[in-house]
Amino acid sequence: MKSFSVGLIGAGRIGKIHIENLLHKIPNVKLKSVVDLEINDNLRTWATDMGVSKLTNDPNEIFKDPEIETVLICSPTDTHAKFIQEAAKVNKNVFCEKPIDTDIKRIKETLSIVKETGIKLMVGFNRRFDRNFLRCYESVASGQIGEPQIIKITSRDPAPPPIDYIKVSGGIFLDMTIHDWDMARFQAGSEVEEIYATGSVLIDPEIGKAGDIDTAVAVLKFKNGAIGIIDNTRQAVYGYDQRVEVFGSKGCVIADNEATNTVRIYTAECTNIDKIPYFFMERYMESYSTELKSFFECLRKNIEPKPNGEDGLQNVLVALAAQKSYEENRPVKISEIEKY
């Protein structure tokens, strides 16, 4: 099996997850260098304990190292496009965390460089690799439920992020629903044509003051005729509610929440089940390693990884259309956004 020498940029929360997976769960991959622009003692200790062989603040240790043929970009969003472009120019394949960027022009420019150089680019919409949603997709893709007609996604966070985060997040449609746009497109097997989005501030008035909403609903019309429905909230007090349903001409497939355990407790009052997993670390941890395995598998087979740059672009287009729809209280076509 072909081995890969890998460099990773950005050892924050998600970067650390990828580092751990690269070191312990992905066979035949060697993590040669980790770059972080703000190395402190905590990070240094963590990296040593983990067995990271090189930690540096210079991205060129990756870009200029001829041995490294694959780059994982986990740095802040506003550096993604730049690093993808740099990697492409030195002909290294890229796995980049979502989103590529929030600016359509900049995304298109980046994708065009990717195309020219012929490198492979995967964008980190990890939920596609959740065992439940993947199983759902397999059922749909195999034709078992016929033509998809209605796609329903429930996606609710357990608690809102800090207001300071909300302020720079780009809004709920770009920050939180971005995963759901991808999931809806993934399951539908088609691109979005028109969107109607609405929402309210029902959780915390501070979120409203920060210019955002905390509860959102969107209706998507796909090119293949299917209709998508997404509901989001920043606060589901009972846990991280993540469900997908695809209804089709020959049946329906439902991927429910994961259970924390299989125990039911029957008492004189009622029957109890433990709460669902609290957040993405509990729910999606496995999906991150499955995602990376898929990425390296594609590199090995020399096939296009999915989700790719085009997925990254489409998801942002839908997000921006949703924002416009919410602001103007009317359905918005993706083509209205696409031209920018």
Add this chain to the structure above:
Amino acid sequence: MKSFSVGLIGAGRIGKIHIENLLHKIPNVKLKSVVDLEINDNLRTWATDMGVSKLTNDPNEIFKDPEIETVLICSPTDTHAKFIQEAAKVNKNVFCEKPIDTDIKRIKETLSIVKETGIKLMVGFNRRFDRNFLRCYESVASGQIGEPQIIKITSRDPAPPPIDYIKVSGGIFLDMTIHDWDMARFQAGSEVEEIYATGSVLIDPEIGKAGDIDTAVAVLKFKNGAIGIIDNTRQAVYGYDQRVEVFGSKGCVIADNEATNTVRIYTAECTNIDKIPYFFMERYMESYSTELKSFFECLRKNIEPKPNGEDGLQNVLVALAAQKSYEENRPVKISEIEKY
């Protein structure tokens, strides 16, 4: 316990269900007369076997009988308003099948006569009495899940009705979704302010030729801030898919489909469960008797039955707004419709 002498008009499919319940399941009620304008041998035999004491084609046998104080109206929709008005004028309480009418003016006129005469009027939105949706409502109404924020209704028929029926049905929003408007309002505990509805012809092109759609999605904004989501289809090949979910500030309550039985079969290939109940006769039969019990209970206690005439009106207002929204592809406020 006070007894009631009852007359029933319209011994069609739903009328027969009520007759059977009145005879066998509702205590202290005497079904004195059944009126049907088109009595044939089949009906006559059925009535005799069932133990109906009087079957006639003259409504005056009910309206002019001083002993009968309660009328059940199960005749075709276009006769509902007329019969309610007639019953009101002779001071008889009324249970009327949904809808009161499809014309707003005529509904309002009827409700104003109901109000003047002081009779009690219940409208037959039986799903409120389904044990699952009622339990859901109790949880919401008790405050257990806090303020309702998102109401989701899945409501899918197993197979489309004949095209001839579709043509005179008034359209999917008035014919099929009418139950879901009521359910959404019931669970939300609030009235609809604005609606966005969309849909497609995905099941049968003949439905499109008849001027209707067969797949519909609606987003409701309630006056209390809650957002409702409804999805309908005329054909779910796996059975009658009827689910309700209410998400609130303190939790979430989900009423799932009824199971046909509790059996799971594990084999070397997969685990099997039997299909969900086929249609409303299998799913909602119990709700019809619970509904009538509630009606007579309200009469006994001299309290307003629910759902009442106002519910009947609101559900039609929402249906017409949905139709307008679909046609004009924009969110429509109920107030736009209400003024008619």
Add this chain to the structure above:
Amino acid sequence: MKSFSVGLIGAGRIGKIHIENLLHKIPNVKLKSVVDLEINDNLRTWATDMGVSKLTNDPNEIFKDPEIETVLICSPTDTHAKFIQEAAKVNKNVFCEKPIDTDIKRIKETLSIVKETGIKLMVGFNRRFDRNFLRCYESVASGQIGEPQIIKITSRDPAPPPIDYIKVSGGIFLDMTIHDWDMARFQAGSEVEEIYATGSVLIDPEIGKAGDIDTAVAVLKFKNGAIGIIDNTRQAVYGYDQRVEVFGSKGCVIADNEATNTVRIYTAECTNIDKIPYFFMERYMESYSTELKSFFECLRKNIEPKPNGEDGLQNVLVALAAQKSYEENRPVKISEIEKY
């Protein structure tokens, strides 16, 4: 469809259930006479309200009425054998509540008269007609799970009966487990060869003082090689726990408890489901009408009803063997009992 004229003896709790079913749920059956030896005002009022046409304390009103061809026996256990014999002698078919008797000799004598006269006899082990256990049986009988190898029955009452009842009940194995012996034999499709039974007094010491146990476990060896496991308790505080599992060479089928409703409530503490149905009135009501329908269907088709007299006999044999096994703390063969 052939009609039946029916007489019923014994209008106690279970007799009333059958009367109501005969009047309202079983087509083409006429309940001509109800006999009860102790008619009081309550019963008289109940019978009138229900529409019973004749209520008498003389069994001959049934046995000497040539029009009545079918007798339902719901009187106390010690009268069952006598009434079956009387009915057989005047050539009337019999549905008899379980058990036929608790004395093996008397059962055999009764069955021999049944055989001679050629009447049809069904014994009221209604649980066979529970939609879940019936579905389980269908799966097993169809061969879907291959040869049955392990049959597991969980059968737990919600609360113990009064001590006075316990004293005359014949013991837990004859009174409570009798239904489970029948269910195990039904699902296994084979007769019991040997049994090991044990138990304790864990619920109420008064039950022990009355010479009985309140918690029991039995292991059955069937002639076809299958092994059965039954556990009973007189008190499951969370409701009437009634489950069946059949494991076979090609799979496993599990019939779980019925749910009171399909609602799940998710809160910050846990997920709640309502309690399971409280007792047999909630759980098995439907099975009683299904049972009677099956009985009349067999009469119509002139085929042997099941469960029949032989089932009644076998279940008592197993119960007595269980009692002996418990008392002597050793496995007991049915053949040790059968010879009496």
Add this chain to the structure above:
Amino acid sequence: MKSFSVGLIGAGRIGKIHIENLLHKIPNVKLKSVVDLEINDNLRTWATDMGVSKLTNDPNEIFKDPEIETVLICSPTDTHAKFIQEAAKVNKNVFCEKPIDTDIKRIKETLSIVKETGIKLMVGFNRRFDRNFLRCYESVASGQIGEPQIIKITSRDPAPPPIDYIKVSGGIFLDMTIHDWDMARFQAGSEVEEIYATGSVLIDPEIGKAGDIDTAVAVLKFKNGAIGIIDNTRQAVYGYDQRVEVFGSKGCVIADNEATNTVRIYTAECTNIDKIPYFFMERYMESYSTELKSFFECLRKNIEPKPNGEDGLQNVLVALAAQKSYEENRPVKISEIEKY
């Protein structure tokens, strides 16, 4: 946090699982030496890839290394007692795979040396650390379901091992049920007093020829009055069926099988769920790392690990009593075995 230097003996299937966990999942543990008596190229390559620093065939590299204070014994069963004793004599704490031995005298002798030297000994009954069974235990131990009265364990393998393995396995009660004896004792919180065990050859006659059975049922009486029921089979074609149920005076707790995913597929024929996990690698993998974490946690806190040597002894006592019960077809008291 205190660090541990560890040596491991026996790099077979289960040893490799522990090695991987020690290297990647257990913090503050250093795996210094791995001993295997039969080192081949495969093992050498595996160890290098995995990052094992020293691989040797000499146990003294562990026992004579003063830096190593903890030994993991994963070698064949007949070497367990010897290695525990050796480790004890040089004062090293021990985690030993189950069973300690199959000979009561030898186990007692080993435990007495453990006691004298004061080392800590954990025995690898990993299922106690399965998240579901652990949650079940927590519910029982907290008193939530009151006094445990009935403990039911379903434990079925997906396919029988090779006949050659069966021949040297010590029989189903020592080889397979050993885990269930431990689970029953764990959940009951009490020791077994008497056992009745039975079984048959229903899967493969070759197993019978090898002197063993493939289907087994046991009824346990615990000192606290609770009754245990275990059923085993060597072949459940639908997967690795692992369930635990504890019924008590205040309720009942049920730990069901893990699901492979949460997807339900509804079609016109039926509803499908994927098969349950295939075998222990799929079901119990997480429990192995939880087990080791618990072991090192106990060492850190200087408290007795559980399950310990006494558990190891009791489980073998029950297994031998079960074997005797099966052979003599009578209930057997543990005290009959204990004296040996």
